[in-house]
Amino acid sequence: MKKLMLLGIMMFSGVVFAQEIDHKYEIVDKNVKATYFYENGQVKQEGLYKDGKLHGKWVSYDVNGKKQSLGEYNNGVKTGKWFFWTDSNLNEVDYSDSRVALVKTWKQDALANRN
Template sequence: MKKIMILGALAISALTFAQAKKPILEQEGNLVKATYYYDNGQIQQQGHFKDGKLEGSWVAYNSNGSKKSIGEYTDGEKTGKWFFWNDKSLSEVDYSKSRVANVKSWKQDALAKN
């Protein structure tokens, strides 16, 4: 009986830790603003939905609050220029109907000189 109780407690605690934090949703006109958070309280990503599809500007951050990416969605598809940052480079990706049309990248050394 004791083993069953311990296994049950372990299963419940595993399920509790496995659940992801739910986003904060706010109505803004005909859009719904969604904000997702890391466990440390920092914003993970933020953007809007319209009719259940991604819409407008979306921004993602790493766990220390630095910007990781920014781009646009139109009717649920990636469109236009997206920018992706990491420790060593910046990449600009042009999307057309969620497909990569062009990519440009800059190394950290080149960015520091500008």
């Protein structure tokens, strides 16, 4: 009986841990903080929702945890400076009402501040 019970517990715990978590939502002040994950458990993207719209700082990461983008939304609208990292460049994009106003590009040496 003990072996059967132990086997049941092990099977249950295996099922629980096998379930993939692809997102998590938390209440932060009056906003909802959303965190999205890759299959390997690394954070894919995180930011806030206010009244159902993207709001505040949002950050995206690659599957290895390196930052890919950083920017802000104001009630669902991209605003201000956004940064996009690639393997060889850092691009700074200025948004005005979700439209690209200006783009600047830096080469490899700008990537030192990526993490």
